[in-house]
Structure formats: C-alpha cells, structure tokens
Amino acid sequence: MIATPPPAEPQFVTVSAIVFPPEEERPKIVNVSCRPSPKASQGLCPVPILDSYFNGNEVQQLVLTEGLNGEPLRFPLHLWYAPQLLQKGSPVNRAIFHITSGAAEKSWCGPVVVLKFNGSRRQGYSDAGSNDLPALSAYFLAYK
Template identity: 45%
Template sequence: MSSTFYPCILCGTLTSLWCSRCQGTFYCCSEHLRIDWPRHRDQCIPVSQFAYPGPPEEEHITVTGILYPPDEARPRFVEIGLRQAPFKSAHDAPECPIPLLQPYFGDEHPQNLILAKGLNGIEIRFPLQIWYSPTAFQAMCPINRAIQHATGVPNINPWYGPIVVLKFRGSKKAGYTDAGTRDFTALLDYFLSETMDETPEQNP
C-alpha cells in the first residue's frame, strides 16, 4: 500500500509521520517533534475535538406525526419529513430538526404551540408540538372536521384548516419521536379547553 509523503516541518525531509495529537503537522522523527514542540504546542489542536462533524445539512429523516385534516372526520398518522438544522460550529450540539410541512400548509409559514401539560395540569413526558395556520380563518379555510368530530363541539371556538402534531423526544425539545395513539388523550383535552387565540406557549 502506497503512502503519501509530506516535508518535515523542521528539516524538509519527506515523511509520512505526523504529530499523533493533531494529525496535521509532519515530522521525520520524534526528535524533531520534541525540538519543535515549544512552537507547535500553541497550534496543536487535538483531532478529537473535530470528531463530531454532524450529519450533512440536507440529510432528511422522517417521524410519525398526527394530521387533523379539515375535510375528514378523523385524525390519522402521517410521515413527516425532517431536515437537520445547520450546525453553528463544530463544537455545538445539533439543534432540533426542521419539520417539512409544505405538503400541508403550502408556502405559508405555519405557527406552532407547545402542549407540555395534559389532564389536570400533569406534565407530559414527551411534549407535543401543534402546528396550525394563523391565517386559516381569514383565508376562509374550512372548519377542521376531524377536531370538530373528536370534541363533539361543532360551533364553539372551531379550528380552521389542517392541524399537524409532532411529538418531542424529551422535555428539552431537542428532537422528535414517533407520535402514537396515547397522545390523542392529551390532544383531545387541549382541544376541548383551549382556543387558537389562547395558547399556553407559542414558538415562531
């Protein structure tokens, strides 16, 4: 197997040996590394600090969300695409992925609220994120039949347009996990007690 040779930083002799700490500076022998260490020390960044580059920016994954369609009588599970948020730097942990909601809201920028408490104010272990259109009423979107059917309240504080629900992986809201049938209880309680104008916590 062939090796790539680079000049020793101290004497210029071609070598394939490098500083094992940073793996970026070449020395023909350990003696030259020892001699150059007082200068090289300040520039020697351990390669382990760059061991977490993160996934490609455009990597897409999916999770199971809940769709309350405006023109159907019942909610259903749907696959929601996620795009990994860009990394601010190589040293930062990744931010929460970005949901790809264009299939449900088109070019509009939907808003969301966080449902962190369920029945009787008990905190939910995996908070729910409810996405909705803030202009659905003005745009004359239809009343959401799925929510209307679930609550049995046809005319009081109706929701309009599609509603998409995602489930956070934990209380820190750093990622998503698949929603399931157990999440319907907390959602029903919320839809019965809140309106779109009286939200507990909103995210832009």
C-alpha cells in the same frame, strides 16, 4: 498524501406525526421528514418539512407541555397550524370537530400537524401516535 473523505451529508430523519386533515373525520398518522437544524451542534431540534400540508400559508407553532388535568407531559407535543385560514373563510377542521364532539369553543380551520418531542429538552422527535390524542383533545377543548 492522505485522502480525506468528503464531509458527510446531513442526515434526514423520518418520524410519525399526527395530522388533523380539515376535510376528514379522523386524524391520521403520517410520516414526516425532518432536516437537521442549521445549529444541530448546539442541540437544536431537527426542522420538519411541512410545506405540503399548508400550501404556502403562514404557519404558527406552539408546544403543548400539559396533558389531561394539567399533568406535565414527559414528551411535549409540537403543533403547527395556520391561524389565518379562519379569517380566509376556510371550513372548520372536521377531524378536530369530531375529536372534541363539537364542544370546543374555538373553531380550528385548515390542517393541524402534531409531532412529539423525544423528551422535555425538546432536542429531537419521536413517533407520535393514538396515545397522544387524549392530551390533544383536552387542549382543543380548553383553547379559547
């Protein structure tokens, strides 16, 4: 009789993300855990665990593929935010207000979390950091 080992547990991955906390003046670099995608065998990206940032609010996401002056980003940025917080009367996100010097046309409310893809195929994440802030600032300034 041959003993077979139990199936391997899915491996969680931790990466650095940028968080724009609504009540702070500056963005923070934090560690975010990602669970494997249910369709990981098809090359789909891990799923970040962001519940603690959004307190049950509905979250939308977008992918930023262009940086300053419309240059394509080698490592696209994945943003999560809760757009309904503006309608709920949440205060303006001070970190985004600060990074744009208050010149952005759209007011962002609530937290914004940014992860960095590890390549243009968007199959995983790498560590985001302060080098990604200029592209984010340009995006927040241009968004209407």
